[in-house]
Amino acid sequence: MKNLSIFLFACLFATFALVSCGEKEDVTPTPTVSLYERLGGIAAISAVVDQFLANVVGDNVINARFAPTVADPFRTQLLRNNLIDQICAGAGGPCQYKGKTMLEAHTGMQITEAEFNALVGDLVAALNQFNVPQKEKDELLAILGPMKSDIVGQ
Ligand code: HEM
The missing domain is CATH 1.20.5 (Single alpha-helices involved in coiled-coils or other helix-helix interfaces)
Structure with missing residues (x-):
């Protein structure tokens, strides 16, 4: 027993x-897959940034702001590289953003909320043109959104 x-x-x-x-x-x-990887890495981010810049140049609400940049190939190249690094780093990729802070870059421009929304619209259009899914679009916009207060009205 x-x-x-x-x-x-x-x-x-x-x-x-x-x-x-x-x-x-x-x-x-x-294991979590970074936004950088889900976007498709540096090649996909570069393609989106190129389309984004093309959309900005065609956007009558804001393209006058970028006229001096577009007129200077070196400046255009620098802005392109800074945007790629900024998105890549923000999305958890292996890049380092080496440009100015958003406050430094936009101070003195007195950018309006309408202009900010127009630029974000040009980015969303570029993401749509590359069929980036809603979840990844939302995550990227959530990274850029908090920069608004350093960009608008400065
Ligand atoms: C989330 C929104 C935005 C982001 C992430 C962003 C990002 C940047 C970056 C990374 C630079 C380069 C900084 C450097 O030279 O070191 C830059 C410069 C600039 N941004 Fe923005 N920006 C935004 C919104 C805007 C808006 C709304 C406007 C005007 C409509 C604008 C106009 C400019 C101009 C004119 C430059 C200078 C370009 C040059 O150096 O030739 N930005 N921005």
């Missing part, structure tokens, strides 16, 4: 241990 009790207790313990182990496996976190 004593042996049977020990045996039953051992079975109960073993069952509990197995169930516990199973529970632990269930809560193991799944």
Whole structure:
């Protein structure tokens, strides 16, 4: 009888241990894929930025702001590289943004909210042109959105 009790207790313990182990496996976190990777890496980000800049140049609400930049190939190249690095780094990619802070870059321009919205619209259009899914679009806009207060009205 004593042996049977020990045996039953051992079975109960073993069952509990197995169930516990199973529970632990269930809560193991799944690895997260960075926004950078989901966007398609540096090649896809560069293509989106090129389309974005083309949209900005064709946007009558804001293109006058960029006339001196477009007239100077070096300045255009610098802005392109800074935007690629900024998006890549913000999305968790292996880039380093080396440009000015958003406050430094836009101070003195007195950019309006309408102009800010127009530029964001040009970016969304570029993301749509490359069929970037809604989730990734939302995540990218959530990274850029908080920069608004350093850009508008400065
Ligand atoms: C989320 C919104 C925006 C982001 C992420 C952004 C980002 C940038 C970056 C990275 C630069 C380059 C900084 C550097 O030279 O070191 C820049 C410059 C500039 N931005 Fe913005 N910007 C935004 C909104 C705007 C808006 C709304 C306007 C005007 C309509 C604007 C006009 C300019 C101009 C004129 C320059 C100077 C370009 C040059 O150096 O030739 N930006 N911006």
